[in-house]
Amino acid sequence: MALLPSEAGEHTNGELVGGVLGQSVQTRPDPMAFVHALRRRWLMIVGIGLLIAAPAGIAVWLLVGTQYTATAVLQISMMETPVAFQSEMSMNDPNRFEIFKNTQRQMIISRFVLSSALSKPEVARIPDIKRELREGDAVDWLTRELTVGFPGRAEVMTVSISLDNATDAHTLVKAVVDSYMTEYVNRENDRKRLRLSELEQICAAKEQDTRKKREQLKNLGQDSGSTDAVTLNTRQRIMLEELSLASRQMANAQFETKRFQGELAAQKAILANLDNVSVPEIDLDILIQRDPIARQLSMELGWKSLDAVYQEGRVLESAKGQYVTRLNKEVENLQQQYDARIAELAQKAREKQRSEIEEEILRLETLLATALEQQESYSKEIAAMRAEAEKFGIVSVEIQMLIADLKQQEMLASQLASERDKLRVELGAPQRITQIGTVEEPRIPSNTILRVFLTLCSVLAGFALPAVAIAFLDANAGRINNSEDVSKKLHVPVIGSMPRIPAHVIHRMSSPSKRHRTWHLRLTESVDGIAARLLRHADSQQNRVIMVSSATVGEGKTTLASQLALSLARTGRSTVLVDFDLRRPSFDEVFGVPLTPGVSELLRGEQTLDDLLHETNAENLSVISAGQWDRRALAALSNSTTSGFFNELRGKFHFVVADTSPILPVADARFVSQLVDAVILSVFRDISQASKIQAACEILTAFGVQSVEAVVTGLNEHSYGKHTGYESTVNA
Secondary structure (H helix, E strand, O other): OOOOHHHOOOEEOOEEOOOOOOOOOOOOOOHHHHHHHHHHHHHHHHHHHHHHHHHHHHHHHHHHOOOEEEEEEEEEOOOOOOOOOOOOHHHHOOHHHHHHHHHHHHHHOOHHHHHHHHOOHHHHOOHHHHHHHHHOOHHHHHHHHOEEEOHHHOOEEEEEEEEOOHHHHHHHHHHHHHHHHHHHHHHHHHHHHHHHHHHHHHHHHHHHHHHHHHHHHHHHHHHHOOOOHHHHHHHHHHHHHHHHHHHHHHHHHHHHHHHHHHHHHHHHHHHHOOOOOOOOHHHHHHHHHHOHHHHHHHHHHHHHHHHHHHHHHHOOHHHHHHHHHHHHHHHHHHHHHHHHHHHHHHHHHHHHHHHHHHHHHHHHHHHHHHHHHHHHHHHHHHHHHHHHHHHHHHHHHHHHHHHHHHHHHHHHHHHHHHHHHHHHHHHHOOOOEEEEOOOOOOOOOOOHHHHHHHHHHHHHHHHHHHHHHHHHHHHHOOEOOOHHHHHHHOOOOEEEEEOOOOHHHHOOOOOOOHHHHHHHHHHHHHHHHHHHHHHHHHHHHOOOEEEEEOOOOOOOHHHHHHHHHHHHHHOOOOEEEEEEOOOOOOHHHHHOOOOOOOHHHHHOOOOOHHHHOEEOOOOOEEEEOOOOOOHHHHHHOOOHHHHHHHHHHHHHOOEEEEEEOOOOOOOHHHHHHOOOOEEEEEEEOOOOEHHHHHHHHHHHHHOOOOOEEEEEEOOHHHOHHHHOOOOHHHHO
16 A cells, blocks of 8 residues: 555655755664565575585584493492491581592592503503503593583482593493592501501500509508598698688787887887987976976966066166166076976986886887797698698599599590491491492493584574674665655655565566456555655645656666556546656557657757657556667756756646656766656665665755655555455455
């Protein structure tokens, strides 16, 4: 069906609103472009892919080669089979089994096991081993090639190797397993036997040592009276308490001795300095108060002093000297008597104090002698008690140490005896590592699936590489995939679409068969939709002279022009179809009219318009062929002759449809575009390229063309009868 204007975007006089005519819009890469490229080039991709994939698959199949895998299976028990003692491994440390398995894996690929396997004559004759022994390190090679695993976390260990010879693989795996069993598993049992012998010797030595210590404990018990720890501790505590009491008494005696010695020394020092020390004022005052003579002298001295002061103010100045002198002499005499009495009292006080100090010294000397005697007595008593306590303590400590040693010795002896008994049982129990069956020689290749997978991958890569390369190149060519590529990306309004009709069908469109009638209906519906658009433009904008062209050759412009002219003629409008493709004319063959005279003759001035018109079988349709072109005819395209030709056609026909040459290869269509009302570009899906259409639009814009629209050919999915339910008209 025709693509309606609403499907191509909003248009105004042939120009897309919101974009510049022919301007390409820069967008992100469209993944659908690669899909369309694959759709267009699938046959080429399949052909090139077959040329690449077949040799690649064969080469990979041959290069991978056949591999045979020989496998030995060994049972690795999680714990040793208990006979008399239950193992605690599973209860205390579940990870020990993983450690044990990893240890076995490392042991089987250890250098001393693999070296033992390689030293066997049957292994040394294997070609791969000969090569590695000659060129490199055979042990390293075998370490890399050998596979040791635990399938499914079971108590099973597999040892395998893959070689291109089944016998060699079998021989090598068998030799490795035999060496592992000989060099490690069997030697492990030998080590257990050696350990059992050592344990028995240690147990015997410990038993003899225990007997000696028991005899020693018995002798110490006889000396101390008991070997019971509680009794010994009680006796020792009592003895220590007595010693502590004596020590405290000794300390008190020493303290009293020191105190007495200090007090005695102080009294002697006071006695020695007694004459040099004055009597304290307070003591002297007490003596004066108690002595009547000193008290009487003190009172008289006071009264005389007061009298002297009193008389100082009242006696006449003439008599003052004699009277004051007498008073002063009396005061001086009283003061001398008083001082003498004070000195006498002080001497008595010193004598009394000396007597008291001598008595105190005598008392302190007596106490000091007594304290020294007590201190000496306590010292002897403490020395005796300490000697007895030390002796008893040494014996007690030795007994306790012997008892602790005996307990530890007995515990150790019990543990050693338990380990010895367990080891005896283990040596009689089944082995923890045993080989399951024998190593069988492989009969079927082990890498068949891998070879098939790699071959398939290479075949797919053989198809994928050309597919990606061709799709990339084709997508970069920017071919038109749908009408949106023209209307939205190039901003060229699309006024309709035409189905892509097979070549063998288009030459027999008049056939009465259902298939040909279906194609004819689709083509007619598509072109009639485009014609309806042109009729509307003709009524509103007077666009009656229409040029049909394309960017390059092979884009269906001639078919579009002829079908468009036929559709306009069917509407009852007089229409003329002019072949302006002077270099490659075609209407003479399509409509069965003579090539000459035609447009070229008119441009050269050799013919008139009436001489060029040819009637066709279609009503209201006339055709003007191209004629015999030359350089003069082409040069005349740019002069007034062509303009007058179009003006004359306007006067005779309702519509003029001019089929011109492509725009890009030659300039013919460019001159014609200046004389027409509208230009319709024929765009062929999967053939036309966006860059060339853009270049053509830019050229038309440069030549002043105001209305450029496009028709896309090849969009069969938009056929009218297929999607609107009117296909029943064809079936009828």
